[in-house]
Amino acid sequence: MTVVWINGAFGAGKTTTARELIELIPNSTLFDPEIIGGELTQLLPAKRLAEVGDFQDLPIWRRLVVDTAAAMLAELGGTLVVPMTLLRQEHRDEIFGGLAARRIPVHHLLLAPAETILRARIAGREIPPDLPDGEIRQRQWAYDHIEPYRAALASWLTADAHLVDTSALTPYATAVRIADAVGTGAVAPCDIVQTPEPTAETLAAGVLLFDEQDRVLLVDPTYKPGWEFPGGVVERGEAPARAGMREVAEETGIRLGEVPRLLVVDWERPVPPGFGGLRLLFDGGRLESGEASRVLLPGPELRDWRFATEQEAAGMLPPVRYERLRWALRARERGTALYLEAGIPVG
Numbered sequence: 475m476t477v478v479w480i481n482g483a484f485g486a487g488k489t490t491t492a493r494e495l496i497e498l499i500p501n502s503t504l505f506d507p508e509i510i511g512g513e514l515t516q517l518l519p520a521k522r523l524a525e526v527g528d529f530q531d532l533p534i535w536r537r538l539v540v541d542t543a544a545a546m547l548a549e550l551g552g553t554l555v556v557p558m559t560l561l562r563q564e565h566r567d568e569i570f571g572g573l574a575a576r577r578i579p580v581h582h583l584l585l586a587p588a589e590t591i592l593r594a595r596i597a598g599r600e601i602p603p604d605l606p607d608g609e610i611r612q613r614q615w616a617y618d619h620i621e622p623y624r625a626a627l628a629s630w631l632t633a634d635a636h637l638v639d640t641s642a643l644t645p646y647a648t649a650v651r652i653a654d655a656v657g658t659g660a661v662a663p664c665d666i667v668q669t670p671e672p673t674a675e676t677l678a679a680g681v682l683l684f685d686e687q688d689r690v691l692l693v694d695p696t697y698k699p700g701w702e703f704p705g706g707v708v709e710r711g712e713a714p715a716r717a718g719m720r721e722v723a724e725e726t727g728i729r730l731g732e733v734p735r736l737l738v739v740d741w742e743r744p745v746p747p748g749f750g751g752l753r754l755l756f757d758g759g760r761l762e763s764g765e766a767s768r769v770l771l772p773g774p775e776l777r778d779w780r781f782a783t784e785q786e787a788a789g790m791l792p793p794v795r796y797e798r799l800r801w802a803l804r805a806r807e808r809g810t811a812l813y814l815e816a817g818i819p820v821g
Contacts, residue, residue, distance in 0.1 A: 475547040477578055478656055480557045481635055482585035483623040484616035485596035487645050488557035491585065494649035501552030507539045508558065530565055537747060540572035547578060561619070561626040564699030566634065570664055571697030575671045579663030581656050584635035585648065589620065591641050636661040666697045675744070675751035679718035680705030681734055681758040682802060689781035690799065692790060693725060696777050701790040703755065718756050726779065727770030734758045737802040740814040742794065755802040
């Protein structure tokens, strides 16, 4: 079972190419996640829909894309061809990471015609005649997203996806090229660590490492959105502090010589679909400048790392993780350990 994800700007020809592609790849099925976005307009209150400018910004849409793709593959097997624009890296991480957690590999391809050709295709796109103001709204929507597409190309998209220049290709010729690239292995599955989804509460251990300016080390996982501390889930029979040390070595190449000191125990409440559990943060100490410059990334698991001040971390971490960091830094200053519930000190 596998997914062929066809990315590209609005108007790049993803859907027409996908329809041709399912005729070329045996036992393949078309899955258009835009259908889920349309259904959500009927299911969610208008107030909630008004809070986002795009259905992709709805967490429920991203979860349903993963769940539906997994369910379709479980039912049908084979290959799922998915024509869908993804311009935000955190959305890509969440969706592709969710599929990887279900042991579903993703081949990521990008249809990339020259911008002049892309604009010409948008201008000539057929719009359903029964759609009120459809021509103006749909064409303008596509034009408005050219700049975000350009920004994604410049920052992450080209490096993540296999680029197919469709400037001189028909949808059928594009589909032939994709089928050949996937079939011959020229487009390998995305290199993402397959982290199994928890089925119950988990115990996780993170380790704070500091540079000589007391900035904290944060890492950017490929399999989920947002920055994080080095660390991970404690395995069965493993001591939490030792789990943190193991994860630091696996993720950064840094081997801690001493067991780190506990800073924070935080109970994370279950928020469906997550199960929550206990989150521990340990003080891994200050790295010498030579150690800090030798941080290594394993590739499939982490995309980037950086040292950040507390203020910078506030803009990088999700609120619940930032609160955990904030209180861990206070505990480090006081030489104590704190117990938190949902990021709030108790007792």
